[in-house]
Amino acid sequence: MLQNYFPILLFLVVGILVGVLPMLLGWGVGKVLGTNRPDAAKLSPYECGFEAFEDARMQFDVRYYLVAILFILFDLEVAFLVPWAVVLDDIGMFGFVSMMIFLAVLVVGFVYEWMKGALEWE
Amino acid sequence: MTEVLFYVFAAVLLIAGLLVITAKNPVHAALYLVLSFFTAAMLWMLMKAEFLAVSLVVVYVGAVMVLFLFVVMMLDINFEELRKGFWKFVPLAALVAAIMAAEMVAILLHPAAQIPGAQLVEPPPGYSNVHELGRQIYTTYFLPFQLAAALLLVGMVAAIALTLRKRKNSKYLNPADQIKVKRNDRVRMVKMSAEAKPTFEQPKADGESQS
Amino acid sequence: MTWTSLNAWVAAPEIFLFCATCAILLLDLFVSDAKRGFTHWLSLAVLVVTGALLVRGYHAAPQYAFSHMFVADPLATLAKVGMVVGVALVLIYGRSYAADRGIFKGELYSLALFSLLGMMVMASAINLLTLYVGLELLSLSLYALVALRRDSVESTEAAMKYFVLGALASGMLLYGMSMLYGATASLNVLEISQRLMVEQSGNPLLATFGLVFVVTGIAFKLGAVPFHMWVPDVYQGAPTPITQLIGSAPKLAAFAFTIRLLAQAMEGFTPEWRSMLVVLAVLSLAIGNLTAIAQTNIKRMFAYSTISHMGFLLLGILVGNVVGYSAAFFYAVTYMLTAAAGFGVVMLLARQGFEADRLDDYKGLARTHPWFAGMLLLVMFSMAGVPVFVGFFAKLAVLKAVVDLGMVWLAVFAVAMSLIGAFYYLRVVKLMYFDEPEGAAAPLSGCMFTRVVLSLNCLALLGIGLFPNDLLLLLTNAVEFSLPI
Numbered sequence: 074m075l076q077n078y079f080p081i082l083l084f085l086v087v088g089i090l091v092g093v094l095p096m097l098l099g100w101g102v103g104k105v106l107g108t109n110r111p112d113a114a115k116l117s118p119y120e121c122g123f124e125a126f127e128d129a130r131m132q133f134d135v136r137y138y139l140v141a142i143l144f145i146l147f148d149l150e151v152a153f154l155v156p157w158a159v160v161l162d163d164i165g166m167f168g169f170v171s172m173m174i175f176l177a178v179l180v181v182g183f184v185y186e187w188m189k190g191a192l193e194w195e
Numbered sequence: 196m197t198e199v200l201f202y203v204f205a206a207v208l209l210i211a212g213l214l215v216i217t218a219k220n221p222v223h224a225a226l227y228l229v230l231s232f233f234t235a236a237m238l239w240m241l242m243k244a245e246f247l248a249v250s251l252v253v254v255y256v257g258a259v260m261v262l263f264l265f266v267v268m269m270l271d272i273n274f275e276e277l278r279k280g281f282w283k284f285v286p287l288a289a290l291v292a293a294i295m296a297a298e299m300v301a302i303l304l305h306p307a308a309q310i311p312g313a314q315l316v317e318p319p320p321g322y323s324n325v326h327e328l329g330r331q332i333y334t335t336y337f338l339p340f341q342l343a344a345a346l347l348l349v350g351m352v353a354a355i356a357l358t359l360r361k362r363k364n365s366k367y368l369n370p371a372d373q374i375k376v377k378r379n380d381r382v383r384m385v386k387m388s389a390e391a392k393p394t395f396e397q398p399k400a401d402g403e404s405q406s
Numbered sequence: 407m408t409w410t411s412l413n414a415w416v417a418a419p420e421i422f423l424f425c426a427t428c429a430i431l432l433l434d435l436f437v438s439d440a441k442r443g444f445t446h447w448l449s450l451a452v453l454v455v456t457g458a459l460l461v462r463g464y465h466a467a468p469q470y471a472f473s474h475m476f477v478a479d480p481l482a483t484l485a486k487v488g489m490v491v492g493v494a495l496v497l498i499y500g501r502s503y504a505a506d507r508g509i510f511k512g513e514l515y516s517l518a519l520f521s522l523l524g525m526m527v528m529a530s531a532i533n534l535l536t537l538y539v540g541l542e543l544l545s546l547s548l549y550a551l552v553a554l555r556r557d558s559v560e561s562t563e564a565a566m567k568y569f570v571l572g573a574l575a576s577g578m579l580l581y582g583m584s585m586l587y588g589a590t591a592s593l594n595v596l597e598i599s600q601r602l603m604v605e606q607s608g609n610p611l612l613a614t615f616g617l618v619f620v621v622t623g624i625a626f627k628l629g630a631v632p633f634h635m636w637v638p639d640v641y642q643g644a645p646t647p648i649t650q651l652i653g654s655a656p657k658l659a660a661f662a663f664t665i666r667l668l669a670q671a672m673e674g675f676t677p678e679w680r681s682m683l684v685v686l687a688v689l690s691l692a693i694g695n696l697t698a699i700a701q702t703n704i705k706r707m708f709a710y711s712t713i714s715h716m717g718f719l720l721l722g723i724l725v726g727n728v729v730g731y732s733a734a735f736f737y738a739v740t741y742m743l744t745a746a747a748g749f750g751v752v753m754l755l756a757r758q759g760f761e762a763d764r765l766d767d768y769k770g771l772a773r774t775h776p777w778f779a780g781m782l783l784l785v786m787f788s789m790a791g792v793p794v795f796v797g798f799f800a801k802l803a804v805l806k807a808v809v810d811l812g813m814v815w816l817a818v819f820a821v822a823m824s825l826i827g828a829f830y831y832l833r834v835v836k837l838m839y840f841d842e843p844e845g846a847a848a849p850l851s852g853c854m855f856t857r858v859v860l861s862l863n864c865l866a867l868l869g870i871g872l873f874p875n876d877l878l879l880l881l882t883n884a885v886e887f888s889l890p891i
Contacts, residue, residue: 075240132268132269132270133265133268133269134269136358137265138262138265138266139354139355139359141262141265142262142350145258145259146347148253148254148257148258149347152254153332153340155246155250155325156246156325156328157329159326160325160326160330163326164329167334167408167409168334168407171340174341174344175343178341178344178345178348178428179347181348181428181432182351182352185351185355185431185432188432189435190359190361191355194367302611334407334473335407335473336475336535337472337475338472338473338475339533339536342527342536342539342540342543345520348428348520349520349543349547350546352516352520352550353546353549353550355513356511356513356550357550357553357556
């Protein structure tokens, strides 16, 4: 059963190796061949020649949040579509209409969002 | 094998959970949360709840975490200040947690307590978790399914009601409005009666103020 | 699976309410702020129709729908009628308050109606999953409503506290439900009870663990001590109409929810949950009443008084038989009416820039507004449990059930705590009738319709108090028909 996931595991391992190996190699080769003479000026963050003014983290606009949460809601809706698509043959007309009602409710939400202007970026 | 994996994942999950609440940097905390969600998904995978595991990764790791990071970025809070009380209350909190854990262990180890080891039914070959879920959700669980739609709708309304506001200093132009514009929106035609031609008569008395 | 096997007509009121709410949500987009009254009256019309559908669908025998996910029994139907009335009162009393504070928006109405839908689902759900989804529908709408005045620091703080603690409570509840499922391999309330009691096939230890978490979750939602921390801050911080919404109709939903989970699913564990509820009730009665004395803000005082009233509600439930359940049901219905009237008066006195939420604002109210001072007097007497008012009979019914069970000490304790509680209710009366007004008489907000409804609501407290038997009989019958003994 879980053996079916072996290709995915292999893929993950290869993916991690591809990411990690060059880093390790670079680090190792740099240790052996490179020179490393840090001083305070070299290590300080560079900001167009100035001293760093402020924290690198800056405040985001709340609009990003709105877009993200609206995305998640529709993301969840799509998650519901997957098993439905898989078993549509088994559940027949009832299952089809059931999903259509579900989608209709979310279309109400979509129309509401659109009319409210929540999808506009001003 | 499965049992070993379970304990490995459970340990990772617990450690990641602990790190979420002890990490100094909130962004790190969010990333540990990703790790704990992912490990939880793996635990589900061990139970052969594949669809749930995958949707946990897609929805939580993929989407909710992005939201968390947005929220962390949105807050203008000095997290060091916020955490000041943390270590002060740790002894008390640890004591309460230890008592609760000890009580649970005491009950579970009591001879009268018998919780049979979780017996996972080995599914028949060709069993598909997605199929089984799909057959149930849209038919037997019709009502909770539709209520879930209502819940998502309320989520949308709530998010919009709480965060959407029109900005006053926006420099945004709406092209539709620009196209729809009519002459009357831009130019005001004023009808006025014709005036007599002004006559040029030099004022005599206070000439210096004019020149 | 066929359409007729769904029995969807049993849920006609809910289906109508849901469709109508979606329609209101969309129609409101085309309504300008000046014409918001349209949404207001349309929402009230929807509530009237929902109520009519409920009354029309009343059947003595429980009717199941949606593959045994949903039941329309007399208990659920009557509770739902109460909730519809409760939400209608919120909309009526809250209108001018909302208009003065910039929250007279379409979302106020759509979210309030969605919260009502959640409550109705909670009352009718007979499956753990449906119960939980109904609860979340209610909670999510309420969190958003509390924060609706988004420029107010108090409201956002209240919403944050409500949300975090509410999410914690939902987590507890869900954890407990998952254990119940683990112990019995069923989500259906009746099947769980069957497996635990008759077949003895479930795992009792796991079920007990689940029970602990379920009771914790319920206590959080009811606001019973020691899970009451959110109540005062949320009551004070939320806009007053939302405080009224939180403080009235959801108590009925929570009552029905508790009955489904404890009295129906965990019927075989009555001694276990009874001892837990005794602790909750004793603590709620003591801390609610004692802390309320120290409050200077009337909304906060109502919050602590709610905590003590929830203690009484739990007293009725912990009796664990039809007499106790119907006493608790009567308590929940009458408390809903009393709390609605109390907040109604607060909102009537509030106006732009003035919340009327300090106790000092009520000084000399009898001189400035004698009629509504009298109405608030009725509310206070009823809450304090003064004879001939409805609160007295509610308390009496609960105490009688507790004494019949043989827990006399508990009844004596409850009486002692109500006597302490009477002090702070009567203090409001003293402020109104024996103190000098602080400033000149300010005009009341609210139109004539609001005032008439509010007066009728307050007089109903006296009216039901004079003739409590019809309502008590109706509710007792409902409980008897709904819970198969």
